[in-house]
Amino acid sequence: MDRIRIIGGNKLHGTIPISGAKNAALPLMIAALLTDETLILDNVPRLADVALLQRILGNHGVDIMAAGKRPGDHEYQGQTLHISAKNIIDTTAPYELVSKMRASFWVVAPLLARMHEAKVSLPGGCAIGTRPVDLLIMALEKLGAEISIDGGYVIAKAPGGLKGATIEFPKVTVSGTHVALMAATLAKGSTIISNAACEPEIADVAGCLNKMGAKITGAGTPRILIEGVAKLHGARHTVLPDRIETGTYAMAVAMTGGEVQLSGARPELLQAALDVLTEAGVSITPNNDGIKVSRNGAGISPVTVTTAPFPGFPTDLQAQLMALMTRAKGASHITETIFENRFMHVQELARFGAKISLDGETATIDGVSKLRGAPVMATDLRASVSLVIAALAADGETMVNRIYHLDRGFERLEEKLSACGATIERISG
Ligand code: EPZ
Numbered sequence: 001m002d003r004i005r006i007i008g009g010n011k012l013h014g015t016i017p018i019s020g021a022k023n024a025a026l027p028l029m030i031a032a033l034l035t036d037e038t039l040i041l042d043n044v045p046r047l048a049d050v051a052l053l054q055r056i057l058g059n060h061g062v063d064i065m066a067a068g069k070r071p072g073d074h075e076y077q078g079q080t081l082h083i084s085a086k087n088i089i090d091t092t093a094p095y096e097l098v099s100k101m102r103a104s105f106w107v108v109a110p111l112l113a114r115m116h117e118a119k120v121s122l123p124g125g126c127a128i129g130t131r132p133v134d135l136l137i138m139a140l141e142k143l144g145a146e147i148s149i150d151g152g153y154v155i156a157k158a159p160g161g162l163k164g165a166t167i168e169f170p171k172v173t174v175s176g177t178h179v180a181l182m183a184a185t186l187a188k189g190s191t192i193i194s195n196a197a198c199e200p201e202i203a204d205v206a207g208c209l210n211k212m213g214a215k216i217t218g219a220g221t222p223r224i225l226i227e228g229v230a231k232l233h234g235a236r237h238t239v240l241p242d243r244i245e246t247g248t249y250a251m252a253v254a255m256t257g258g259e260v261q262l263s264g265a266r267p268e269l270l271q272a273a274l275d276v277l278t279e280a281g282v283s284i285t286p287n288n289d290g291i292k293v294s295r296n297g298a299g300i301s302p303v304t305v306t307t308a309p310f311p312g313f314p315t316d317l318q319a320q321l322m323a324l325m326t327r328a329k330g331a332s333h334i335t336e337t338i339f340e341n342r343f344m345h346v347q348e349l350a351r352f353g354a355k356i357s358l359d360g361e362t363a364t365i366d367g368v369s370k371l372r373g374a375p376v377m378a379t380d381l382r383a384s385v386s387l388v389i390a391a392l393a394a395d396g397e398t399m400v401n402r403i404y405h406l407d408r409g410f411e412r413l414e415e416k417l418s419a420c421g422a423t424i425e426r427i428s429g
Contacts, residue, residue: 004403004414007423008373008394011258014420016249018264018290019045019411020078020239024201026103027178028208028239029053032062032083033110034185035212037234043078044239048407049101054081056097056104060111061089078239078411088115095121095152101408102175105133108156109179112145113186118156122149131339135173139180142167143187164189164228172197172309177224181206184226185214193224199310200269204240211235243269245410247317248385250274250293251324252417254282255393259294260420267291272313276303276321280328302330302367307337319345319386326354327393328367335362345383348376352390352398373398381409388413392422399427 020043029050032039044050054064067080091111098104098121111118122133137147137154144163145156164187167180177197182205184191196202198220206219212235215227246265253260254277267274267286274284274291281301285292302325307315315338325332326349336342343363346356352371357364373396378384384405391398400406403426406413414424 001401002403002429003427004388004400004406005425005427006373006388006391006398006400008371008391008396008398010256010392010421010423012253012256012260012392012417012420012422013258015261015263016416016420018241018246018262021201021204021242021244022047022049022409023244024204025050025239026053027106027182027201027205028237029057029081029083030106030110031182031205031209031212033057033060033085033088033107034114034182035232035234036086038082038084039212039234040236041081041083042236042238044081045078045242045411047409047411048404049103049409052097052101053104056093056101056107057083057085059090059093059097060085060107061087091115091118093118093120098123102131105136106175106179106182108136108154109140109182112140112156112158113162113183116158116161120154120156122152122154133175135169135171135176136179139167139176140183143180143183143191162187164191164226166192166194169193169195171195174199174202177202178205181209181216181219181224181226184228185209185216185232186230187228189228191226191228193226194222196222196224197309198222200240200243208235208237211237241266241269244314244316244382246270246291247273247314248320248389248410249416250277250282250284250291251317251320252389252392253293254280254295254300255324255327255389257295258421259292259296261289262291262293263289265290270314272311273317276305276313279303280324300324300328300367302328302332304333306335309338315339315342316382318342319382320389322346322356322363322365323349323386323389325365326352326356326368326371326390328365330367332365332367333362334365337361344379345386348378348383348387349390351376352394354390370395372396375399375401377401378405381405385410385413392417
């Protein structure tokens with residue numbers, strides 16, 4: 001199993017290109033199931049999760065062609081995928097595949113909307129909490145699906161097709177909103193989604209669906225209106241930049257000190273996180289090419305932060321912020337409200353000498369003047385990268401084990417960081 005070795009202490013200087021967003025690319029690829037024409041997606045990040053979803057879609061009969069690089073393409077430019085779901089040969093998504101990636105469960109929506117049936121394995125448990133799918137099932141039932149659960153599979157049928165409805169989510173859910181949105185595009189009549197998730201990835205997917213002929217308004221707000229259409233067609237769409245990758249590298253620079261241009265980043269996608277960094281004493285300067293992040297001389301000030309749905313502080317940056325606050329001058333408080341078990345990084349950060357105590361949903365981090373490198377291991381994607389951030393500022397060597405988590409969501413992490421002066425290498429095997 002690959003590992004990453006980091007020798008801490010170097011400031012970061014240079015440019016980091018921001019990749020396409022994983023959490024937009026995945027639902028965009030799934031949306032290709034809604035049409036028998038080709039969907040072309042540009043700026044798709046090269047990630048393990050994207051490769052796995054290609055396999056899952058292939059199982060349904062979807063053809064995916066990755067276009068090669070053209071002369072003049074930037075080294076880090078994402079790949080272009082030509083996705084054709086002309087012939088759906090199988091409406092079952094098996095346990096062996098769905099259990100490896102939770103988002104693949106979302107195929108239930110386009111399969112049901114277009115093929116009027118789907119049999120999809122319930123997603124497996126996940127290290128960050130129980131993560132049920134009750135609200136996704138509720139949304140599909142509102143749209144007229146008959147749903148049963150048998151042998152660990154959700155069996156969904158809509159013999160006469162889905163019908164528009166009002167779907168009111170009792171809590172904000174990104175997965176529920178994606179599923180409701182995709183399913184409603186081909187439902188008869190109009191659908192209102194209220195208390196919808198406002199995450200930028202929802203608006204990105206809705207923008208692509210509209211290019212495919214859907215009639216969606218209000219995506220990116222809590223109330224989305226969808227006028228169902230009989231058929232969707234092919235389109236071309238560019239995946240928006242990854243706000244979580246942006247915030248992660250911003251926190252890495254905040255941690256080590258130095259100055260880095262996050263090229264292609266869009267500040268409005270993560271304003272809450274940038275505001276927290278500013279409060280912590282980091283200089284954030286949006287410019288034509290993205291965002292410049294620097295911290296020179298000044299130490300890190302402690303902050304009090306609560307995670308919340310967009311536009312609040314994202315849960316997907318909570319672990320990284322906690323790593324940063326281990327070096328703050330004083331006590332920080334971070335409250336996690338989205339997932340009940342997303343503190344698995346706390347015990348690993350303690351291996352660097354961090355002082356963190358947990359009380360229910362709130363972590364108190366007492367900043368220390370020094371972290372020391374250590375062998376560490378992570379349980380989920382964002383937790384893994386928080387260990388990388390700690391290691392970049394720790395004295396001596398850190399070995400991060402189980403980095404397949406990192407490969408699921410960070411494209412060429414070690415290349416991007418070493419290009420800015422970090423001592424970081426992947427050790428194979
Ligand atoms: C998406 O997960 C992201 N994944 C997550 O990113 C992200 O942490 C999360 O949204 C919150 O922003 C993708 O986009 C692929 P939810 P999702 O439905 O859609 C509860 C990462 O690291 N809930 O908004 O699964 C749920 O348990 C990943 O990239 C129900 O109770 O999140 C949670 O407490 C990790 N019933 C809350 O809602 C349901 O049926 C929010 O979950 C569905 C969700």
